[in-house]
Amino acid sequence: MRNTMAAGLAAMIAMYFLGGMSARHEIFPWPQLSALRKMVGGEKAAAPSRYTFDDKGRLTGDESKTPVTCPIQTDRTAVLLILGQSNAANDGGQRYRSNYGARVVNVFEKRCFIAASPLLGSTDTKGEYWTLLGNNLIASGQNDSVILAALAYSGSEVARWATGGDLNPVLVDTMKQLQDAGYRITSVLWVQGEKDLVIGTTAEAYQEHFMSMVDTLRQHGVEAPVYISIASKCLEPSNGGFKEHIPDNAIVRAQLALSKSGHGIREGVNSDALLDADDRYDDCHIGGTGAEKVSRAWMNLLRGDRRLETRDNPP
Numbered sequence: 001m002r003n004t005m006a007a008g009l010a011a012m013i014a015m016y017f018l019g020g021m022s023a024r025h026e027i028f029p030w031p032q033l034s035a036l037r038k039m040v041g042g043e044k045a046a047a048p049s050r051y052t053f054d055d056k057g058r059l060t061g062d063e064s065k066t067p068v069t070c071p072i073q074t075d076r077t078a079v080l081l082i083l084g085q086s087n088a089a090n091d092g093g094q095r096y097r098s099n100y101g102a103r104v105v106n107v108f109e110k111r112c113f114i115a116a117s118p119l120l121g122s123t124d125t126k127g128e129y130w131t132l133l134g135n136n137l138i139a140s141g142q143n144d145s146v147i148l149a150a151l152a153y154s155g156s157e158v159a160r161w162a163t164g165g166d167l168n169p170v171l172v173d174t175m176k177q178l179q180d181a182g183y184r185i186t187s188v189l190w191v192q193g194e195k196d197l198v199i200g201t202t203a204e205a206y207q208e209h210f211m212s213m214v215d216t217l218r219q220h221g222v223e224a225p226v227y228i229s230i231a232s233k234c235l236e237p238s239n240g241g242f243k244e245h246i247p248d249n250a251i252v253r254a255q256l257a258l259s260k261s262g263h264g265i266r267e268g269v270n271s272d273a274l275l276d277a278d279d280r281y282d283d284c285h286i287g288g289t290g291a292e293k294v295s296r297a298w299m300n301l302l303r304g305d306r307r308l309e310t311r312d313n314p315p
Contacts, residue, residue, distance in 0.1 A: 068102040070112035076144040084192035088152035090118035092127030093287035104134035121150035129291035136299040162212035188226040194234035206254035227268035234284035269297040
């Protein structure tokens with residue numbers, strides 16, 4: 001009896017390890033058993049969603065969007081190309097929508113939609129503050145219409161945007177689509193750096209990759225100023241970050257140097273300094289109070305630079 005039990009136990013252990021190895025390495029009999037299960041039970045249907053994404057996780061469709069005729073660009077139209085990682089993408093803690101109907105739009109693949117979070121063209125489906133910026137620009141009287149061209153990828157490092165990176169062709173395609181739609185980009189807004197701080201990108205490498213991206217913009221006819229934010233803060237391992245933030249770091253030094261390097265590059269909003277702990281809903285991503293702060297800061301920055309341009313280039 002004992003021999004029978006021992007043999008049975010040994011067989012069970014052998015089957016357990018055989019099954020585990022088979023599943024892990026996709027060897028017989030796991031693939032065959034999996035295929036048989038799918039044939040008998042069928043594939044589990046995906047839960048219905050209003051959202052669609054491309055193979056890089058970028059939001060490409062949202063059934064709630066309201067399509068409109070794309071506004072004609074005038075000298076009082078802001079066309080903002082939004083680039084970067086999660087704090088430029090749809091990872092905000094507050095959603096917004098246009099207060100001015102078709103005067104604030106999200107343009108994507110040569111089609112326009114009344115701007116509302118989340119924006120087509122960037123990753124994820126939470127909130128963002130660019131629509132609020134559009135509302136503020138119109139409310140301030142600076143612009144009559146605002147075109148938001150969103151292209152931000154959560155967790156992206158700067159190297160992915162440089163020549164040879166996987167996001168560089170997407171950037172080129174976005175610029176071409178905007179040009180085909182009759183739009184001339186008036187400002188490029190870059191919010192990125194947190195990922196590079198975590199992975200240890202050097203200041204020199206950051207500057208090299210960023211300038212490669214700027215070269216791509218210039219080679220495709222974008223003459224607009226490129227605003228580089230001072231952004232490196234994303235805390236806690238749950239966000240892929242550190243426990244504490246050191247303000248003087250390689251990424252910030254690179255960003256500050258780039259903002260003073262010429263080439264049409266200007267210093268953007270310093271979210272590291274501007275936002276306190278309560279402005280980030282998870283110690284990294286921007287919540288409602290933070291959205292109000294950064295959108296106001298961007299508005300003041302763009303308004304101040306517009307006044308300088310008007311003074312230097314009177315009509």
